[in-house]
Amino acid sequence: MQITIKLFANFRENRFKEARRDYPSGTTIGDVATGLEIEHGLIGMIFVHGRAAELDRELQDGDVLALFPLLGGG
Secondary structure, three states: OEEEEEEOHHHHOOOOOEEEEEOOOOOEHHHHHHHOOOOHHHEEEEEEOOEEOOOOOEOOOOOEEEEEEOOOOO
């Protein structure tokens, strides 16, 4: 199945802004993050097709996944 992945802010460093990749059926958002070497604890927001999602959600063919890091500041 093909998934479009969009990365934001520092998640783009040494990776990409947007990519389309093939994954096997049953792949979760957590699996994708692990494969991209993104620590789960550093993920602030996750969206699939613009709707909030969790790491354990199984992705479907054609999904658009967006990963945002935790935001700091003060």
